[in-house]
Amino acid sequence: MKKVKYKVALITGTVILAFIFFLPNTPLFKYMPKWWKENMPNRGIALGLDLQGGVHLVFEVEGDRAVEITTERIAQRIKDVLQKRNIQAEVKTEGIDIKVIPPDEQVRKAILDTFPNLEVTTSAEGLRFRLPDSEIRRIKNNAVEQALETIRNRVDQFGVAEPTIHRQGEREIVVQLPGYKDPKRAVELIGKTAQLEFRLVDDEAPVAAELPPYVKAGEEDALIEQFKDRIPEDDIILFQRVVNPETGEVRKRPFLLKKEVLLTGDLLSEARVAIDQRFNEPYVSLTFNSAGAKIFEEVTGKYVGKRLAIILDGNVYSAPVIREKISGGNAQITGLFTLEEAKDLAIVLRAGALPAPVKLLQNVTVGPSLGRDSIEAGKKAGIIAVILVVVFMIFYYRLSGLIADLAMVLNVILLLGAMAFLNATLTLPGIAGIILAVGMAVDSNVLMFERMREELRAGKTPRAAVETGYNKAFITIVDSHVTTLITAAVLFQFGTGPIKGFAVTLSLGVAINLFTALVGTKTVFDIILSRRQIRRLSI
Numbered sequence: 001m002k003k004v005k006y007k008v009a010l011i012t013g014t015v016i017l018a019f020i021f022f023l024p025n026t027p028l029f030k031y032m033p034k035w036w037k038e039n040m041p042n043r044g045i046a047l048g049l050d051l052q053g054g055v056h057l058v059f060e061v062e063g064d065r066a067v068e069i070t071t072e073r074i075a076q077r078i079k080d081v082l083q084k085r086n087i088q089a090e091v092k093t094e095g096i097d098i099k100v101i102p103p104d105e106q107v108r109k110a111i112l113d114t115f116p117n118l119e120v121t122t123s124a125e126g127l128r129f130r131l132p133d134s135e136i137r138r139i140k141n142n143a144v145e146q147a148l149e150t151i152r153n154r155v156d157q158f159g160v161a162e163p164t165i166h167r168q169g170e171r172e173i174v175v176q177l178p179g180y181k182d183p184k185r186a187v188e189l190i191g192k193t194a195q196l197e198f199r200l201v202d203d204e205a206p207v208a209a210e211l212p213p214y215v216k217a218g219e220e221d222a223l224i225e226q227f228k229d230r231i232p233e234d235d236i237i238l239f240q241r242v243v244n245p246e247t248g249e250v251r252k253r254p255f256l257l258k259k260e261v262l263l264t265g266d267l268l269s270e271a272r273v274a275i276d277q278r279f280n281e282p283y284v285s286l287t288f289n290s291a292g293a294k295i296f297e298e299v300t301g302k303y304v305g306k307r308l309a310i311i312l313d314g315n316v317y318s319a320p321v322i323r324e325k326i327s328g329g330n331a332q333i334t335g336l337f338t339l340e341e342a343k344d345l346a347i348v349l350r351a352g353a354l355p356a357p358v359k360l361l362q363n364v365t366v367g368p369s370l371g372r373d374s375i376e377a378g379k380k381a382g383i384i385a386v387i388l389v390v391v392f393m394i395f396y397y398r399l400s401g402l403i404a405d406l407a408m409v410l411n412v413i414l415l416l417g418a419m420a421f422l423n424a425t426l427t428l429p430g431i432a433g434i435i436l437a438v439g440m441a442v443d444s445n446v447l448m449f450e451r452m453r454e455e456l457r458a459g460k461t462p463r464a465a466v467e468t469g470y471n472k473a474f475i476t477i478v479d480s481h482v483t484t485l486i487t488a489a490v491l492f493q494f495g496t497g498p499i500k501g502f503a504v505t506l507s508l509g510v511a512i513n514l515f516t517a518l519v520g521t522k523t524v525f526d527i528i529l530s531r532r533q534i535r536r537l538s539i
Contacts, residue, residue: 004530007523018417025420044420047178048427048501054178055186058362061147061171063140066356067096070139074098074115081114101126146355148173151190154347183365189344191358192313196265200258201307201319202235207256214242214251223254234259240316255316257309262299267292273342282342284333293329301325385435389442397449399538403524404445407516411441414512429502437509444517448473449539462537463529470522477517481510
């Protein structure tokens with residue numbers, strides 16, 4: 001009898017805990033005292049995209065561009081190597097190829113000494129270097145993996161609850177933001193490449209003085225075409241976006257910049273929003289890591305009196321004059337930001353730059369009405385399933401069937417409590433997993449009940465039949481549940497999105513079912529059989 005009391009206390013305790021954990025998902029939670037809400041260890045069950053609505057985005061990582069970016073960096077390093085060795089040669093990139101003129105053996109040896117893995121072909125026009133195919137495949141795959149991690153960091157800092165971010169195929173990344181209602185801002189935040197660069201403004205070239213102060217938006221290409229024959233070979237024209245605060249007119253201010261990138265955003269350690277006390281305008285404060293701080297100090301010391309342009313994704317944000325050498329590795333990006341724009345810019349810089357541009361393939365906003373319909377449909381399916389099972393069990397197994405129904409209800413209560421404790425995300429497939437767990441809960445009792453019937457037909461007493469039924473069916477029940485758990489684990493490991501939701505509810509339901517079937521119903525039978533002499537078992 002003492003063992004039965006322990007079992008009753010265990011069951012009662014688990015039910016109370018399940019209710020406490022599930023409380024945030026009930027209307028009662030808002031009536032709880034403040035200290036209770038603040039000290040709750042979880043936020044209850046979160047609803048997935050298919051239940052509460054939100055944003056579904058699919059991005060494609062442009063792996064070819066990642067290869068081109070790597071090629072451009074190698075080309076710049078080749079220029080540095082040749083310059084240090086006082087070798088005169090022209091180096092330029094053509095897609096994923098690096099062309100070097102002249103086709104001199106000294107040039108070839110100098111480059112291959114530094115980059116031995118490059119493949120080289122020789123022609124009358126010059127030397128052509130290219131990364132091997134295995135390295136190109138590695139760069140493309142790494143670009144997707146790095147983009148996945150960068151996007152995940154950005155979304156986490158963006159404050160979206162329960163996002164789903166995973167790789168799809170070779171080049172695609174799926175982002176689901178349940179409950180989020182601003183797809184435009186999400187796309188801008190996630191898709192921003194955030195290639196931060198620092199380049200010198202070339203004010204000394206004659207063509208710089210001839211550039212107009214502003215051009216209308218959309219006329220940038222025409223301006224570049226107009227001056228292309230007069231732009232120095234190592235220069236480039238980029239533009240700053242300027243908005244007239246009174247009329248809202250957008251104009252572009254051209255800058256003649258050096259192609260050489262002096263500093264990049266991968267050397268950042270911190271990016272945060274600050275407020276300019278003089279003009280009460282937000283700006284982004286940058287802090288470089290130790291390597292970046294050293295380079296920034298060298299650059300600002302070498303080019304005192306010149307303008308240093310701060311460029312993000314090919315757009316000039318500001319071009320301040322370097323007044324003195326700047327130590328400590330601190331800089332600022334200003335540009336008439338709104339507070340929200342400054343926050344988003346700080347997020348993408350802090351989370352890291354995407355290794356390659358991403359292209360938006362799919363942008364779907366799921367309305368909350370669809371989510372409500374899905375919830376209602378899931379509720380109806382669950383209620384109908386439970387009613388049918390309850391009626392069948394009582395009709396076929398009588399009082400024992402009623403005990404199995406109580407265990408089934410206990411199973412659902414504990415399952416919802418466990419999901420709330422884990423702050424699991426409930427999706428439509430997850431609801432299907434709950435309904436399947438309900439069916440499995442009854443199935444376990446059916447195995448034991450049929451065994452108990454066989455023992456009663458063999459002439460055993462009700463107590464002996466119950467004990468034998470549970471003992472003999474124990475191995476079969478555990479075996480079937482373990483194989484189901486293995487299946488759920490495989491689904492969770494290799495599945496994505498809703499499949500994982502199904503795997504979570506299925507695995508929790510199976511584990512809890514072992515407790516309710518082998519402990520819950522057995523405890524009820526023990527209580528009934530211990531209170532009086534039962535000659536006939538209602539089964």
